[in-house]
């Protein structure tokens with residue numbers, strides 16, 4: 113019996129075992145399936161890339177893989193009430209999404225602006241099956257639950273009746289909103305969501321109450337409940353890069369994605385602004401003031417997601433359960449950030465719509481806002497940029513700082529002047545220069561690198577005809593694959609090093625060992641039964 | 654009220670009449686109608702069997718009679734005859750957008766098989782459609798993100814329909830059901846203990862009275878054999 117126990121102890125089958133002289137062969141991927149590799153660029157709308165004029169709105173070229181819809185840009189400039197039905201039909205805007213009113217100061221642009229925002233749930237659950245609806249992938253195969261403000265839309269919220277994918281207007285981040293200094297702006301929140309929300313205009317000059325004496329600060333106790341609407345009134349005297357965000361259960365709702373940039377531009381004659389920059393990124397119709405000093409303008413919205421918080425809306429459908437799980441069961445002080453987004457996407461999707469694309473000797477204006485729960489340390493490789501404003505307040509020439517790491521606490525904004533002048537200070541010359549949050553977690557997607565908010569400052573000559581970086585085919589094939597972000601793919605699979613750094617194979621079971629182990633157990637059980645029988649017989653006699 | 658006034662101001666000042674037609678669609682400030690069909694008969698319908706007027710309210714308030722929902726229509730099911738013409742009055746009682754979509758209609762009359770009403774806010778729309786003769790259940794819903802999921806779902810049955818759709822408030826169960834807390838209390842634990850005792854007692858009794866039980870079973874078996882039809886031959 114002691115012998116059997118000894119054998120069992122020494123032949124116990126462990127999960128991990130020693131290999132002997134020759135460790136197992138390399139297997140390149142644990143998933144050999146290549147069907148999950150996506151095309152880096154699907155090239156859906158090549159005609160949207162060129163500079164063009166729609167509804168008398170001049171729209172800058174945008175060589176990206178996924179340029180902003182120029183009809184959406186034109187409608188964001190003219191208003192849904194001033195464009196033709198044909199133009200409006202090229203967008204998903206409702207007919208009352210953006211009503212441009214009177215030119216109060218008679219300087220050639222509208223000064224009464226009516227903006228309508230809805231609250232949209234992305235990657236939400238359905239009682240009709242094990243699937244997510246109104247999906248929006250932030251990276252290959254990554255679909256965290258999100259809430260966003262969206263310009264009021266119309267028609268199907270999915271691409272078509274057989275699809276679960278959101279239409280292009282329904283996406284992260286909440287859209288950038290641009291208005292002119294002194295405009296009378298009415299922002300109406302139409303709460304299409306099943307929980308209460310508000311809009312708090314962080315840093316934007318606004319009276320505490322509306323003209324009628326109602327809430328105008330978007331505070332928790334004046335929540336706009338499902339099915340209701342509320343209009344916030346502003347006439348901002350001060351220009352700068354500001355924010356808007358929900359102030360109901362702020363910690364959770366902010367982290368769910370209910371926040372966007374609100375930019376007040378200088379008042380100039382004939383200054384028709386692009387009111388919505390859907391998906392942030394390049395501004396294809398910059399303001400008069402920006403055009404004077406800069407060649408290009410970009411909005412960079414940095415955001416992080418706590419996957420556990422985001423999952424709450426996917427595991428229950430009953431609004432009472434969602435409310436309870438989010439507000440009370442989940443403890444925000446035990447929150448982690450798992451996904452890091454730039455303009456709603458993580459690398460490699462940032463390459464499709466959030467690169468900064470430049471020629472040499474350009475002056476580029478960046479509006480950078482931090483919607484993460486942690487600070488960011490933005491580094492643009494190969495460049496040193498100049499901070500021209502902090503939290504919407506211009507810096508004097510003497511206050512301006514030129515540096516290569518821009519640190520920003522939560523909710524802070526930096527206006528940045530990026531120069532692509534190859535002078536050894538502002539730029540080290542053409543390249544595909546990465547730019548990313550230098551906090552080590554920022555370039556990962558749930559811990560997988562490269563991911564997170566990694567993006568590229570690309571010099572035009574180094575992009576292919578689809579706006580994707582040249583010379584990166586191997587990397588692109590590797591990361592445009594949901595297997596990679598599902599952690600089923602080795603990191604280095606290139607050339608002969610694939611065999612050296614790919615995944616180590618798994619050992620075949622040692623059958624002799626199994627045989628001994630099983631036999632020993634059998635022996636022990638047999639002995640035990642025999643023992644009982646003997647005892648029983650003795651007892652009877 | 655203020656918004657309504659501002660809205661009226663703009664309508665009167667900047668866009669005297671702004672109702673436009675585009676394909677099978679009529680759209681204006683209040684909303685849109687897509688693929689209405691007041692007169693085209695489906696191929697399988699020689700004539701209209703009945704004219705049915707239906708008023709459908711949409712709003713948050715109609716979810717109050719259900720548990721675990723947030724938006725709903727005031728009615729969850731309608732029954733019509735094959736080849737019926739339905740005249741829908743769609744009323745939105747909320748300050749937000751709602752839709753009324755009917756899916757699965759014949760594509761040669763309704764592009765994408767869809768009939769679609771949409772109201773941008775409080776208001777009402779009227780439109781008609783003619784249904785084919787097929788016995789069928791049609792999905793009626795609002796397709797705004799999470800509106801159907803949170804209760805704005807109903808069904809239209811032709812000739813009794815071909816079954817219920819899932820998760821219609823008050824009518825059918827969801828496919829993916831939520832989990833709720835259960836009130837296991839002292840009484841339920843007492844019942845559990847009692848049933849364990851009963852189970853144990855059954856075993857004990859059968860051991861003690863095993864002889865009687867075997868005899869009883871044998872008798873029963875014999876009786877059954879006698880009564881079985883194979884013995885009748």
Ligand SMILES: [Cu+2]
Nearest residue numbers: 309358360365
């Ligand atoms: Cu909120």
Ligand SMILES: [Cu+2]
Nearest residue numbers: 751752795800
């Ligand atoms: Cu609805």
